[in-house]
Amino acid sequence: MVEGSxxxxxxxxxxxxxxxxxxxxRVPAYVHETGPYAHSMHPGxxxxxxxxxxxxxYTPTQRDLPVINRGDTVQVTVDPAAVxxxxxxxGPGPLYVVGDVHGYLDQLVAALQEQGLxxxxxxxxxxxxxxxxxxxxxxxxxxxxxxxxLVMRLSAEAAAAGGYCKALMGNHELLLLGAKRFGxxxxxxxxxxxxxxxxxxxxxxQKTDMDRLQDHHLQWMARLDAVEAVxxxxxxxxxxxxxxxxxxxxxxxxDTVRETITRNDADEVWDLFRKFTKRFSFRDEGGAEAVRSLxxxxxxxxxxxxxxxxxxxxxxxxxxxxxxDNGPVVEGPHVYAEGLAIAMDGGVTMDGKLLxxxxxxxx
Numbered sequence: 296m297v298e299g300s301x302x303x304x305x306x307x308x309x310x311x312x313x314x315x316x317x318x319x320x321r322v323p324a325y326v327h328e329t330g331p332y333a334h335s336m337h338p339g340x341x342x343x344x345x346x347x348x349x350x351x352x353y354t355p356t357q358r359d360l361p362v363i364n365r366g367d368t369v370q371v372t373v374d375p376a377a378v379x380x381x382x383x384x385x386g387p388g389p390l391y392v393v394g395d396v397h398g399y400l401d402q403l404v405a406a407l408q409e410q411g412l413x414x415x416x417x418x419x420x421x422x423x424x425x426x427x428x429x430x431x432x433x434x435x436x437x438x439x440x441x442x443x444x445l446v447m448r449l450s451a452e453a454a455a456a457g458g459y460c461k462a463l464m465g466n467h468e469l470l471l472l473g474a475k476r477f478g479x480x481x482x483x484x485x486x487x488x489x490x491x492x493x494x495x496x497x498x499x500x501q502k503t504d505m506d507r508l509q510d511h512h513l514q515w516m517a518r519l520d521a522v523e524a525v526x527x528x529x530x531x532x533x534x535x536x537x538x539x540x541x542x543x544x545x546x547x548x549x550d551t552v553r554e555t556i557t558r559n560d561a562d563e564v565w566d567l568f569r570k571f572t573k574r575f576s577f578r579d580e581g582g583a584e585a586v587r588s589l590x591x592x593x594x595x596x597x598x599x600x601x602x603x604x605x606x607x608x609x610x611x612x613x614x615x616x617x618x619x620d621n622g623p624v625v626e627g628p629h630v631y632a633e634g635l636a637i638a639m640d641g642g643v644t645m646d647g648k649l650l651x652x653x654x655x656x657x658x
Contacts, residue, residue: 603640
C-alpha cells in the first residue's frame with residue numbers, strides 16, 4: 296500500500312491582534328533556562344524554490360490543505376461555572392486528548408473550559424485528570440506561542456494537583472524548529488532543493504510566532520515524545536506508519552526522534568519532518584492493516600491521532616475562497632479503519648471544531 300503523502304495547507308489568514316486572554320497565561324519561572332539556541336534574526340520572507348517536476352508521492356511544498364480566510368479569532372463565550380471533570384475515588388484520573396490547535400488559543404481555552412479542565416481564569420481545575428495534546432500547536436492560527444505557553448503552564452499546574460498535562464511532537468513542531476535552526480539552508484527534499492524557512496512560510500508560518508519564539512519554547516518542543524501508550528490507546532500525531540522507521544518500541548522511537556533533533560543535521564531533521572507529514576495511511580483499502588501494524592508493534596487496541604482533518608478524511612471540505620457559509624460540520628472524533636483508529640483533528644483551521652475528548656469513547 297502506498298501512503299498518502301501530502302503536506303499541510305500553505306495559506307495564511309490575515310494578521311490578527313492577540314486577545315486579552317493571552318495575557319492571563321504566564322509561563323512559570325522554572326522554564327526560563329538557557330539553551331543552545333542562538334538568538335538569530337528571523338530569516339525573512341524567503342521565496343520557495345521552484346519544484347515544478349514533482350515525483351509521484353510526497354512533496355513538502357504542495358498546497359493541499361487550504362486554509363479558509365477566517366478573519367479575527369472567534370471569541371467563544373463560556374459559562375464561567377464550568378463543571379469540573381469527574382474524578383474517580385481511586386486510581387488515575389480521567390483521560391482526555393486534544394486534537395490539532397494550530398494557534399487558535401481562544402478556541403482551545405473554550406474547549407478546555409467546556410470539559411471542566413480549566414476554570415474561568417484559565418487555571419487547571421481538574422485535579423488528577425490526565426490531558427494529552429496530540430501535537431501541532433502553531434502555524435496558520437493567530438497565537439501559536441500563546442498556545443505553547445498555556446500548555447507549559449497547565450503542565451505545572453496539573454502536576455501540582457495530582458494529574459498531568461503532556462504533549463506529543465507534531466510535524467509543525469518539527470517545521471518551526473527547522474525554520475528557526477536552519478532558516479534558508481538548502482536541504483534535499485526528494486523533489487529538488489528546499490528550505491525549512493520556505494516550507495514553514497508555505498505551510499502557514501506566522502511571523503508573530505517566530506518573533507516571540509524563545510529558547511525555552513525551542514527546548515520544550517525538542518524534548519516532546521512522538522508516541523505514547525495510555526490506557527490501551529496508542530497516541531501519535533500523524534496517521535502514518537512512518538513511526539515504524541524509527542524503532543520497534545515506543546521508547547526506541549522517542550529516543551531516535553530526540554537524537555535526530557539533537558544531532559542538528561538539516562537533512563536528517565527534514566527527512567523526519569517529511570515522514571511525519573505523511574497522512575491517510577489508515578483511511579483507504581488496507582487502512583485497518585496499517586493500524587494493526589502499529590498496534591502489534593507498540594501495543595494498544597486503538598490508535599488516536601491528529602494531523603489529517605476529519606473533513607478531509609470524510610471528503611467534506613470548506614471552500615478555499617471562504618464563500619462556503621456552511622463549512623465542514625464536525626461534531627466529535629471520527630472512528631474508522633474497522634474501529635481501530637480515532638481521528639481528533641476537527642479542522643479548526645477550516646472553520647471546523649477544536650476537539651477535546653475524554654477517552655475511552657462511549658459507544
